[in-house]
Amino acid sequence: MEAPPDNDVMWARSLHFTHRDGSPGLAGVSLEVRQSEILAVSGPRGSGKTTLLRCLSGLVKAQQGEVWFNSAPMHTLGPMARERLRRDRFCWIDPAPVLVPELNVWENAALPLMLRGTSRRRAKVAALEWLERLDVGDRARRRPHELRQAERQRVCIARALAPGPTILFADEPTAPLHRADRAHVLRTLTTAARSHGITVVLATHDSETAALADRAVSLLDGRRVKTVHLPESPETEGRAACSLSV
Numbered sequence: 001m002e003a004p005p006d007n008d009v010m011w012a013r014s015l016h017f018t019h020r021d022g023s024p025g026l027a028g029v030s031l032e033v034r035q036s037e038i039l040a041v042s043g044p045r046g047s048g049k050t051t052l053l054r055c056l057s058g059l060v061k062a063q064q065g066e067v068w069f070n071s072a073p074m075h076t077l078g079p080m081a082r083e084r085l086r087r088d089r090f091c092w093i094d095p096a097p098v099l100v101p102e103l104n105v106w107e108n109a110a111l112p113l114m115l116r117g118t119s120r121r122r123a124k125v126a127a128l129e130w131l132e133r134l135d136v137g138d139r140a141r142r143r144p145h146e147l148r149q150a151e152r153q154r155v156c157i158a159r160a161l162a163p164g165p166t167i168l169f170a171d172e173p174t175a176p177l178h179r180a181d182r183a184h185v186l187r188t189l190t191t192a193a194r195s196h197g198i199t200v201v202l203a204t205h206d207s208e209t210a211a212l213a214d215r216a217v218s219l220l221d222g223r224r225v226k227t228v229h230l231p232e233s234p235e236t237e238g239r240a241a242c243s244l245s246v
């Protein structure tokens, strides 16, 4: 087993994943994630972005391949150790907001901190700070069902940033937001990540969102591809780019 380069916070080699029903998910994806970068994983719907983020974050285990975090192998860890790592070092944002309906907004946002052992009082202070930054501070004592969908998603983003994770996995995090909201929330997310040194792996099929990242990798049919821009010519008109497997 060859150890990955030291300057990569995460490193994956030749990941293969097949879903339980036999559907292909990933067909040999390798990539590196550098410390404190915002990495976009782009590609059309069904290209394997979510599956890749789930494998990298340890939510599922690839049937073949290696994932390393901070120069230590993750692919050899058992389910409990992977769960602890996810709880203590990673956070996740889903495309649709998932909150605990019985808890109010600040309690939801404080939950990952409390699960890591932070006192309720300190977790509340941190949660309220992030809710303010995401413009939902005035909803702190409401229950999730009293909020609009876009506000609930902002709460999920605050909840993911509050613990200061080493890596934040964001799967189409602005999908439920309106266009105007989207730009503001993305800017807050990327600015916060940069100022707190949080590495972000951001799945998106939207080129405007991918453009906010420091670097982008593209997927197609579960493989990494490189987009090649071809010069405009009569033969290539309307077909300005093609993808090559790398």
Ligand SMILES: Nc1ncnc2c1ncn2[C@@H]1O[C@H](COP(=O)(O)OP(=O)(O)OP(=O)(O)O)[C@@H](O)[C@H]1O
Binding pocket: 019, 020, 021, 023, 024, 025, 043, 044, 045, 046, 047, 048, 049, 050, 051, 052, 203, 205
């Ligand atoms: N739970 C599942 N069971 C079976 N097949 C699945 C499952 N989840 C995803 N797939 C299939 O795996 C492939 C990759 O899906 P994935 O959700 O990772 O892609 P994606 O790029 O994130 O797409 P989207 O943008 O629509 O979320 C697709 O063919 C999809 O239909």
